[in-house]
Amino acid sequence: MTALRTGPPAIESLLPHRDPALLVRVVTELAAEEITCIAVVPGDHPLVERGRAPCLLGIEAAAQAAAALEALSRAAGGPPEPRVGYLVGVRDAAFHAADLAAGWPLRVTVRATGSAPPLAVYEATVEVDGELAMTATLSTYLAPDPTQHPGPDAP
């Protein structure tokens, strides 16, 4: 994976999320099937209490990083376009940290490990100050029609 040399794309061009739900702030490294982003939990995020959010919010940061990777892959050199996707499963997750500080940078790395469009599986890590805060294997569903959820048979 290499650092981006042409400048990162504006995150709003990759993701449909907006503040305070938008956690991923910038893409720092990109490869064909892997992305690293910096995410920040806004102080006014609804899951923040006394300046800290539960570590499980790292799953949302990872899902947003996966969506950014998918949008960049789909753009294939053209202008990226955000699409609404759904987090539909977490096979396994470990929360090594009790919580995450609002306003503090999270290093989120996501690697695509399986894909059967519109479904995809990703391995994700979230690090804080170089320490592992969370690992997870998550599944996403990118609906051709954004109003369409995969329903109860999602993997």
Place this chain on the structure above:
Amino acid sequence: MPRPEPRSEIGFEILRSAADGDGWALAARVPEDSPLVAGHFPGRPIVPGVALLALVARALHDWRGGEGEMLGLRGLKLRRPVGPGDTLALRLGAQAARGAADEPAPAEVAFELRRDDRAGEAVATGSARVGARPPGHRP
């Protein structure tokens, strides 16, 4: 069981959180103006799946106190989207513990979150690895 300390409602309206047989039950509503859907997504408000997990974590804490920290997840399936106005029923139930014989094993707690309406559709199922978190661990 010690009374849990009061916790905020994390964008939900908590209607009930109480023992239910050998498990725990929590009922909650998503207010029409819930902050959980702000920016998620503009024009199509959906409660983030992690907010449903936060509701599970809240119920675990209500049930187990300091021994009810969510340390991990297994087999989570988010089956249907949840939006403003939805009322939800969560049920927690203990499963067999896993772990080495010579050390306390974290408990596995199964959870099932359903819409609390006539159809009672499941919206999220899975299990959480639950226990006490060592003090002072904060990367």
